[in-house]
Amino acid sequence: MRSDLSLVAHHVSKKFGLTLKQSLRYGLRDMAKTFLGGRVSTDQLRQGEFWAVRDVSFQLERGESLGIMGVNGSGKSTLLRMLNGVYAPDAGHIQIRGRVAALIAAGAGFAPMLSGRENVYINGALLGLTKRQVDALIDEIIAFSELEEFIDLPVRNYSSGMFVRLGFAIAALSRPDVLLMDEVLAVGDLNFQKKCFDCILSMKKQGTSIILVSHSPGSIWAVCDRGLFMDHGHVVVAGTAEDIVRAYDDQNSRNAVESNLRFSAAHTATTHADITLMEKESLPAPSRGQLQSVDGVVCREFRILSRQNGAEVCEIDFHELVDLQLVIDVYQVTKNVSVRVVIDASHYKNILVLDSYEQGLMIDELLPGRYSFKISLQANYLRPGAYTFNVTVISKHVAAHLSLWLKCATIVIRTPRDLFLYAEPLAVVHLPATFSCQPLLADQRSLHA
Amino acid sequence: MSIPYPLFVYIGTSLWALLMATITTVANGLIGNSDLIIRTNIPKIGLSLTGLANVLYNYIVGVVLLLVVFAFFRLSPHPGILLYPIVSLPIIALGVGVGLVLAxxxxxxxxxxxxxxxxxxxxxxxxxxxxxxxxxxxxxRRIIIANPLTYLVDTPRSLATLGVIPSPIGYFLATLLSLVMLWIGIHAFYLVQDKVAERL
Structure with a gap:
């Protein structure tokens, strides 16, 4: 291990059993084998096991910080526990230089009946500090955690924020060589979070290496120089903090689409089952999922087509233009028809509407037959994320819609390579703008004048 | 042999309770501290043994009570009672050994x-x-004579009341067995302790 490195993970893997029964059997077998002096080879998967972390390698220099992002179940916490020495890796090895402090969960190891002050000493001992070292730090810890009058209260009466504050204060002020953090700062209030970030950055300057696991792109971007994006135990992207935030956002958008589809399918299946059970004869089975016709018009197809090659797409680049294609069947003569596409974002409904009359097309009359509409987008200002399309066909003289098709298509807009859109996860539209800055007053004194 | 039966039973059960309490405490030490094991990297054998402090404290209270029971029967304990805590140590060793394996x-x-x-x-x-x-x-009778626990319970009791060791050789072998069990327990614990955290 090079002297400027504080942590090296070398092809680290960890596996777990899928079912309790299986892991119990393997566990007992391995244990018996070990007792009898045999060697248990751990680098192969047996039936019913999976890799929670697979072949992860990275190095961390002194004072460097690494962010780890990934959706739930991607192996972040398992990796962190291995780095903390709690789990032994099943393959590969980890080398760490110096003292490790871990903030894996708020208030780990606090004895509920003891006071905050007593817990500081216990936690300090767990982190490898002597009583004298804690004596020297205790005032600083109390001040940092803002617990002055509560420090002698039993910690079972603490709020979760107080827990985190005390836990963070002990871990941070013990000046470890490596600090591992797992999504703990989110509990503190804004003022404390800001203080934590200041503290983390100053620790970094003094040579502490930091590993931060978080779901918050803001924290990763604020703290980390580099990052890993994990998916199903593998490191998929290893790069700058911005790169992994992008990969994480894209993954989240895809998952949003997928879970949405799965939920709809499950929902349709249950409702359908209920109907068959309850009133087998009287209700017609709904045809093709959400597709409905109210009055003589049926939406048949809705597709999102790439502008470049006309192929159907479900994922496009930021700012990429697409064509929407809608095919409807008309069963009776219908007058003054307009077609409307409504777009939902994952958090908000009806964020955008494309209405044919608004955009200059009102069809006076449709005779029975099949029609295809093409909607060509002139601009696409949607921010990266997942979007759902709903289609309605409307007649001017009918108050309600003639046909409604909810969730007829979904699309994922990928994060751009050239821009870093981190500021607001709930924002849905990105309006390109030019920012500029000019000095108005020359020096600070004139501000008070 | 003139120990009042209640005294006989009191000493016997408190020694037996010491063994069972040691085993259960050590055996549950890991599961009871799973929160600490998963979140911090500290020697696991220490966590398994922390409960012993509790057991020993109860044991000391029991010894004090024993003196009260002696006074109740207007008996004076034999000076051999001073060795009582020491000769009951093999019980704790055996309990820790079994407890660590069970843990x-x-x-x-x-x-x-x-x-x-x-x-x-x-x-x-x-x-x-x-x-x-x-x-x-x-x-x-044969089973009782072959049972090492017989000597571990009998020796402190006889020593405290009558000042005699009924079977020194039996006590010696039972002590040896306890130490072997303790060694097995510690050895087994260190062999598999790396695999413990992920099971909790």
Missing amino acids: VVGTVARDVTPIAVSILGLLMYVTPVVFNADLSNPVL
């Missing part, structure tokens, strides 16, 4: 610990805890 096995198969403790509890009926070793049933 690591128990992390994988949770139910093993209570089952094993219940079965060990049955051994009380072949150990002279509430009755005298001089039984008329020859089979039971």
Whole structure:
């Protein structure tokens, strides 16, 4: 291990059993084998096991910080526990230089009946500090955690924020060589979070290496120089903090689409089952999922087509233009028809509407037959994320819609390579703008004048 | 042999309780501290043994009470009672050894610990805890003589009340066995302790 490195993970893997029964059997077998002096080879998967972390390698220099992002179940916490020495890796090895402090969960190891002050000493001992070292730090810890009058209260009466504050204060002020953090700062209030970030950055300057696991792109971007994006135990992207935030956002958008589809399918299946059970004869089975016709018009197809090659797409680049294609069947003569596409974002409904009359097309009359509409987008200002399309066909003289098709298509807009859109996860539209800055007053004194 | 029966039983059961309490405490030390094990990297054997402090404290209270029981029967304990805490140490060693094995096995198969403790509890009926070793049933008598726990319980009790060690050789062998069990327990614990955290 090079002297400027504080942590090296070398092809680290960890596996777990899928079912309790299986892991119990393997566990007992391995244990018996070990007792009898045999060697248990751990680098192969047996039936019913999976890799929670697979072949992860990275190095961390002194004072460097690494962010780890990934959706739930991607192996972040398992990796962190291995780095903390709690789990032994099943393959590969980890080398760490110096003292490790871990903030894996708020208030780990606090004895509920003891006071905050007593817990500081216990936690300090767990982190490898002597009583004298804690004596020297205790005032600083109390001040940092803002617990002055509560420090002698039993910690079972603490709020979760107080827990985190005390836990963070002990871990941070013990000046470890490596600090591992797992999504703990989110509990503190804004003022404390800001203080934590200041503290983390100053620790970094003094040579502490930091590993931060978080779901918050803001924290990763604020703290980390580099990052890993994990998916199903593998490191998929290893790069700058911005790169992994992008990969994480894209993954989240895809998952949003997928879970949405799965939920709809499950929902349709249950409702359908209920109907068959309850009133087998009287209700017609709904045809093709959400597709409905109210009055003589049926939406048949809705597709999102790439502008470049006309192929159907479900994922496009930021700012990429697409064509929407809608095919409807008309069963009776219908007058003054307009077609409307409504777009939902994952958090908000009806964020955008494309209405044919608004955009200059009102069809006076449709005779029975099949029609295809093409909607060509002139601009696409949607921010990266997942979007759902709903289609309605409307007649001017009918108050309600003639046909409604909810969730007829979904699309994922990928994060751009050239821009870093981190500021607001709930924002849905990105309006390109030019920012500029000019000095108005020359020096600070004139501000008070 | 003129120990009042209540005194005989009191000493016997408190020594037996010491063994069972040591086993259960050590065996449950890991599961009870799973929160700490998963979140911090500290020696696991320490966590398994922390509960012993509690057990020893109870034991000391029991010894003090023992003196009260002696006073109640207007008996003065034999000076051999000073050795009482020392000669009961093999019981603790045995309990820790068994407890450590159960602790690591128990992390994988949770139910093993209570089952094993219940079965060990049955051994009380072949150990002279509430009755005298001089039984008329020859089979039971042979089992009791072969049972090392007999000597671990009998020796401190006889020493405290009568000032004699009934069977020094039996006590010596039983002590040796306890130390072997302690060694096995510690050894087994260190062998598999890396695998413990992920099972909790």
